[in-house]
Amino acid sequence: MTALWRINLWVTLFFALLALLGAALLLRQGSADVQREMRAAETMIEYLQVAALRDPASLHGGLAGNLRHVRVTPVPAQGVVPPAAESALQQWLAAHLLPDAGPALQLQLDDGQRLQIALDPADEIEEVWDSLLQLLLLSLLAWLVSLLSIAWAVRRGLRVLDELLAGLAQVSQGQLDVRLVAHRMPEARSLAGRFNAMATTLQQVQADNAELTQALMALQEQERARLGQTLHDDLGQYLTGIRAQASLLQIVAEQPEAVRSTAHSLEGHCEHLQNGFRALIRDLYPVVLERLELDAALQLLTQDWQSAQGIRCRLLLGEALPDLPLPSKAHLYRLVQEALTNVARHAQASEVRIRLQYQGRRLRLLVRDNGRGAQMPQRAGIGLRSISERVRSLGGVLRLHSRPGAGWLLCLSIPVGRASQ
Structure with missing residues (x-):
């Protein structure tokens, strides 16, 4: 019916x-x-x-x-009056x-x-x-x-409903450019406005996802190119030098000074090669998380970043941080790493403060810089979108605050139970 x-x-x-x-x-x-x-x-x-x-x-x-x-x-004579x-x-x-x-x-x-x-x-x-x-x-x-x-009013409402169903069918088929016509009825105008806003948001999200996918593919190619160049330049050159010096050792085996000099050079080449491989592995995957807790890994990360960028980085860690599974630790580590990368590329800051603490069954992370800041709201770039996706995978809430001349403030809150300890 x-x-x-x-x-x-x-x-x-x-x-x-x-x-x-x-x-x-x-x-x-x-x-x-x-x-x-x-x-x-x-x-x-x-x-x-x-x-x-x-x-x-x-x-x-x-x-x-x-x-x-x-x-x-x-x-009458018969004595009965008819009714x-x-x-x-x-x-x-x-x-x-x-x-x-x-x-x-x-x-x-x-x-x-x-x-x-x-x-x-x-x-x-x-x-x-x-x-x-x-x-x-x-x-x-x-x-x-x-x-x-009622028939007149319901038919008008059903006409709006038919338009809405047709629009939803087009959206389900991927046609996100569909828009509803605003009728004179306030309810129909409100419905059309909300549907059009939803379609616009979906279209923007689709465009953002396409842009993010292209950026990730470009980043993947860049990483592959950098990895290939690093292996070719560092590994190839140092291995060639080590091989040449090993051949030289055979020639100057009877000359102690030449042997010592060559051995010293070999040691330097090996050290440079080892440092290069450590940096490459650290960029590819934070191996330190398998051996260290999150606080120690973040301390090592901020120290290396401060030395490499020349920007002061202050890390404040709360007491009794909960133990997290490795995937969650990796996401948090990458969050801090990407936040520091954004500061180095865009903030023009001289100092960064990072605070990590556990309160009320939630892990709270704050990253603040004293850079140039920006006027909010602002369309997020690839770095902030990557951070947002990581926060979403952790079931957390991300808030961004900024104003011109006051830097950026990144606030992250993640639900964490003591059962994970």
């Missing part, structure tokens, strides 16, 4: 109940009115009976025909409004004519019947007007 049919059914039941209630009240009031009029008519019948016994001629002529609620009828012609509904209504009409009175006049005097509630019953018909017709008219109004 459609929504329009359900609404029509409820409206029909409401008007039927309202009409029945109105009819019951009308019948109750009509019954009281009819009985009051009939009591007055009974008094008139008593008067007519006395008048007929005193002066039978008073019941002849126009008097009996003009009486209200009293019927004076000649009795008045009434419909079944009128008979039921008469029985309901006047359940006890009283017996008819028959009089024998001096001229031998017999008359029957009885109550006649036909006028009152007809008035009640007319009122009932007016009530039913008025209810029927109101019901029809309500159904037409």
Whole structure:
């Protein structure tokens, strides 16, 4: 059953109940009115009976025909007065409004004519019947007007709903450029506005994801190129030098000074090669997290970054930090690493402060610099989007604050239970 049919059914039941209630009240009031009029008519019948016994001629002529609620009828030879012609509904209504009409009175006049005097509630019953018909017709008219109004309004709403469903179908097929037309109804305008805002947001997110994917692919190629160049330049050159010096050792084996000089040079080459490989491995994967806790790994990271960038970095660690699984530690480590990278590239800062503490079953990380800052809100770049994705994977909340000349403040809150310790 459609929504329009359900609404029509409820409206029909409401008007039927309202009409029945109105009819019951009308019948109750009509019954009281009819009985009051009939009591007055009974008094008139008593008067007519006395008048007929005193002066039978008073019941002849126009008097009996003009009486209200009293019927004076000649009795035929067979002694039975036929009942008045009434419909079944009128008979039921008469029985309901006047359940006890009283017996008819028959009089024998001096001229031998017999008359029957009885109550006649036909006028009152007809008035009640007319009122009932007016009530039913008025209810029927109101019901029809309500159904037409509801059908008109619902069809307008359904037209908006059909447009919304069509728009959602297009969005589900990837057509994010669809927009709804704003109608005159406030609700339709609000619905169209929210749908259009949703479609715009999805379109922007799709564009951001495409941009992020392209940036990640470019970064992957850059990492591969850097890795290949590092292996070629450092590994290739140092291995070539080591091989040449190893051959030289065979030639100058009898010359102690030359052997010592060559051995010293070999040691320097090996040290440079080892440092290069350590830096390369550290950039590719933070191996220190497998041997050190998060606080010690962050201390080592900030020290190396400060030495490499020449920017002061202050690390404040809270007490009783919880133990985290390796993936979570890696995400937090990369968060700090990417935040420091953004500071080095864009902030133009001379100092960075990092605070990590555990409060209220949440791990809170703050990274603040004293750089140039920016006017908020600002569209996030690749670095901030990467940080946001890492925060989302940890189930945390990220907030960014900045203003021109006041640097950036990165606030991160991650839910952590003691059960992870």
